[in-house]
Amino acid sequence: MSTQGTLGRASFFGSTNSQHLFRVNAGVPIEDALETVSLLQHYVNQLTLDAAMSDDGERYSWCALYLGEMAKALLDDVNDSMFALRAKP
Template sequence: MSAPLLIDTVGAATFAKCNSENQPLFRVNAGVSCEEALEQASLLMDCINKLTLMGGMDDKNGALVWAAHYLGEQVKAVIDDVADGLQRAQAGDV
């Protein structure tokens, strides 16, 4: 049996665009194990699900919706970066 591949994030995905040039404020750190990064993404998605449920029941609290939006942006960046790491591993760049 072959050893499992140890694949890390590459640090390419960004999130939280700001200013008139849509410059990203944050970046996923390179070198984090993809397994741990996906675990973090799952935890963030759980928070998003709870926030959107609460926000859907309370039309007066837009802060919940915005919090879910920003957390969703973070999750997307983590998953995109994991996908980049997997693609590089498949191409033999690891």
């Protein structure tokens, strides 16, 4: 298991003045971040399926969008962290 953690660089949901509303915290263990990404993506998939199968799909699609943005930010931060680890001499 790696002791590498997230860098806290990735953010999501920007406001109108280009400030980000949410950011990944630095120092989250990579394994925990990836487990969370997996869970978030599972719920995105479930909500997307529900949206596709329901006449009221719009109420599911916004939840899926938000969870998907969270998952992407975590993956981006894990990716940055892994590249930073490889770049160290």
